[in-house]
Amino acid sequence: MSLRSDLAVIAGHVAEGSRVLDVGCGDGALMAALRDDRGCDARGLEIDAGNVASAVARGLSVIQGDADVDLAGYPDRSFDYAILSQTLQTARAPDVVLDHLLRIGRRAFVSFPNFAQWRVRLSLLWGGRMPVTRQLPESWFDTPNIHHVTIDDFREHLKERGVTVEGAWFLSGDRQRSSAAANLLAQHAVFLLRR
């Protein structure tokens, strides 16, 4: 089974044998890859009961919970990596979630869809409608994405909070985009961060 492109980037850069917390782990696809291919001790947090059941049925350790509420209970530095993939934009308080991530993990991977990608811009500029794209398939009323963020927004936020960027990858489909053009061209961003 092939991983979603942002997950493949993360899986490719997690050190072997490390302890990993995957926040918003879905059905555990990344966790299973990390466990099977990189010998990681992976734990997950996931809000949807059906996804949790699927992940546990894969033999993974996953807790049903809400990143906005339940990260507070994790001890400092209890993981080598805390991962937040495609979940930041769904959090009620994404800044607080990010703080927890950087507290719980020695490093954090954060991936999110870039709302400044040109297709999204065009859709809003010319269509006058909230964009519905392949990456953002839900309509305005049923999207879980409640905090739309762009790559430049996120960079600015990191700078303000004094967060160190150890790596960044910008993706359109499976293609990597340059850092300079990322805010316009990339559909997804993956950041490797530490406090």
Next chain:
Amino acid sequence: MTGDDRFGCNRHVTLPGPLRLDGGMLLSPVEIAYETYGTLDADGGNAILVCHALTGDQHVASEHPRTGKPGWWTRLIGPGKPIDPARDFVICSNVIGSCMGSSGPASVNPATGRPWGMAFPVITIRDMVRAQGMLLDHLGVARLKAVVGGSMGGMQALSWAATFPERIAAAVVIASTARHSAQNIAFHEVGRQAIMADPKWQGGDYYGGEPPAAGLAVARMAAHITYLSEAGLTEKFGRRLQARPGKEDGTKSFGFDADFQVESYLRHQGLAFVDRFDANSYLYITRALDYFDLAEEHGGLLANAFRDAPTRFCLVSFDTDWLYPTSESRAIVQALNAAGAPVSFVELSSPYGHDAFLLDAPEMNRVVDGFLKGGR
């Protein structure tokens, strides 16, 4: 293993003990009624202990000798089920304090030759677990692949992980809690007072005469309400009246017969219960539940109960369970996280309240199945 009479259904063993109880007394001998299913692997790695709830018994996957009903957890245990005797060696024992063959207030006090009655020592969940440990020694099981239980069975699974961490690879804790709340204790006290207010109780010394059936039935009725959800009761009975001769839809009696179907149902539950359960055992086991506070046993911090435990944990709660609500499972999950233990947790949706774990719950089976296989 054929021919070894330690294994099979309807087993009973008298172990010399003594078992040192949390209350300070020594229990000797220790009688344990139990059943096993399947075959213990040569390396002993396939043993699963299933723990029963307050009024449960060792007949987890075999017909109950007194009621003729099928085993109480055949939805989880059996051919093709998450716990399968074709693969697993399954052990289920009657807890001490109970009345299905293990040492309890109805068994004979060797000092007097008469039933213990209230002279039986008060026991705890951990005492039950230690007795199970003695049984495993007798069976030659050094280490368990898993301990699995719902409700009080889940408390035993937690207590196992805290008491014998080196003997248990995984714990499945369903619809349970790490401590009894004031509300839990309050409901139990209602039940105990109902029993003790029955003149037939006689200070617990009723063996050989008539048991305090009316008191025990009331205790069961009160407890049974806590096992069901309000929505479940409404759906099943609503305000519907009992059918009477000539009145299919029922009619109010303007008296105190069981007019409402829910009354009739509860009375039936109470009456059916007294046929199979001993009132004194009900007192002792509810006491053990009320005393249960795993954090208290570990310096007030629940995480300490699981510090450096090599055990994997799986917790399941049900959204309509108000006896041991999801928040109790979450507190355990937090403690396990703090202790760094591998833990899975899911809250499942069910209309049936606390009893959901005993009923048809395909998602629960999927989770338990995956969790148990994940450890191989």
